[in-house]
Amino acid sequence: MPDPSYVDDVRLAHVLADTADALTLARFKSQDLQVSAKPDLTEVTDADLAVEDAIRATLKRARARDAVHGEERADTGYGPRRWVIDPIDGTRNFVRGVPVWATLIALMDGDEVVVGLVSAPALQRRWWASKGNGAFTGKTLLNASRMQVSSVSAVENASLSYSSIGGWVSSGRGQEFVDLLRDAWRTRAYGDFWSYMLLAEGAVDIASEPDLALHDMAALDVIVREAGGEFSNLDGVRGPVGPGALATNGLLHDDVVARLAPMEPTERLDLDD
Structure with missing residues (x-):
């Protein structure tokens, strides 16, 4: 039987992804994209920062008691529930115009990941899952198919x-x-x-x-x-x-x-x- 515990969190993750998709697509292949190097020499763009800031702003309103860990900004909040954000996974692809990049959004309860969503708008694909409810792919919550790994054994x-x-x-x-x-x-x-x-x-x-x-x-x-x-x-x-x-x-x-x-x-x- 499906676990209803994280239904609202999955819906919120989709709302966060909608915001991220709008920001990243607007900056993808932009002539004025700003790219800089972080201390570890990996790239960060103005789109990375804008996405993480927007997600954090929404979480501050919608989940004020939850902590947030992101790639680009300092950790905020305390408590067992923690959102984990990668604003653009595949930044080098994003910078070079390769459409294989995504925003990664997760919710951890203690040490366990209980919600995850991956949105790759340039591929027009989205994947998500929550604890006990299976994994799905599709464009929206209402237009999705369930995923299952392979049965290859060697x-x-x-x-x-x-x-x-x-x-x-x-x-x-x-x-x-x-x-x-x-x-x-x-x-x-x-x-x-x-x-x-x-x-x-x-x-x-x-x-x-x-x-x-x-x-x-x-x-x-x-x-x-x-x-x-x-x-x-x-x-x-x-x-x-x-x-x-x-x-x-x-x-x-x-x-x-x-x-x-x-x-x-x-x-x-x-x-x-």
């Missing part, structure tokens, strides 16, 4: 999606990831949020990245889980806390965690002999 038959190779080298799991790529049936770098939404739809069986923050993962976590999959860090610990992220259809999860476990230096030496 890595050799699996489709794997990722963002880039570079981060895997510095993660200390570069060789392990390359070996996983070689063993998988098909590999593509769909990247960012899209890898995980394709997994929730059953089109991809494994999605992983070596270095992500809470705002990158929170919304993805509950959507993947409610679609029947598993979401964990690279060590197999469930939830949206690193190191990195690993999502599978569930059937493959333990095997992939084992394959990505860093080899001991002595094991690497033996392989080279």
Whole structure:
């Protein structure tokens, strides 16, 4: 039986996404888009800031008691309920005119993600889920279809999606990831949020990245889980806390965690002999 606990929060997440979509689409491919570098050398645009500020303003009115954690602004509020916002996931795509970017909105109750929504207006797609109610994709709450992960049970038959190779080298799991790529049936770098939404739809069986923050993962976590999959860090610990992220259809999860476990230096030496 559906859990009604988070119905209003899901509706609010859609309202927040409507606002975000209007702002991001208005700035996408804009000639006067303002882009600057943050201290970690990643890009931030005026659209990122405008979206997060608008979402925070609405939450301040609609959920005044809830805390907010976002990518671009300082944390606000206290208490067990916390909204987690990534105003534009895929900022580099956004800056270059690639339409694969999205706003990520999540609600955590304590350490658990209970609501997640991903909105990619340039793709005209939206995905969402809430605890106990399944995962859905569609343009609106009234025009949606339920999602279900795949039933592929062997890595050799699996489709794997990722963002880039570079981060895997510095993660200390570069060789392990390359070996996983070689063993998988098909590999593509769909990247960012899209890898995980394709997994929730059953089109991809494994999605992983070596270095992500809470705002990158929170919304993805509950959507993947409610679609029947598993979401964990690279060590197999469930939830949206690193190191990195690993999502599978569930059937493959333990095997992939084992394959990505860093080899001991002595094991690497033996392989080279």
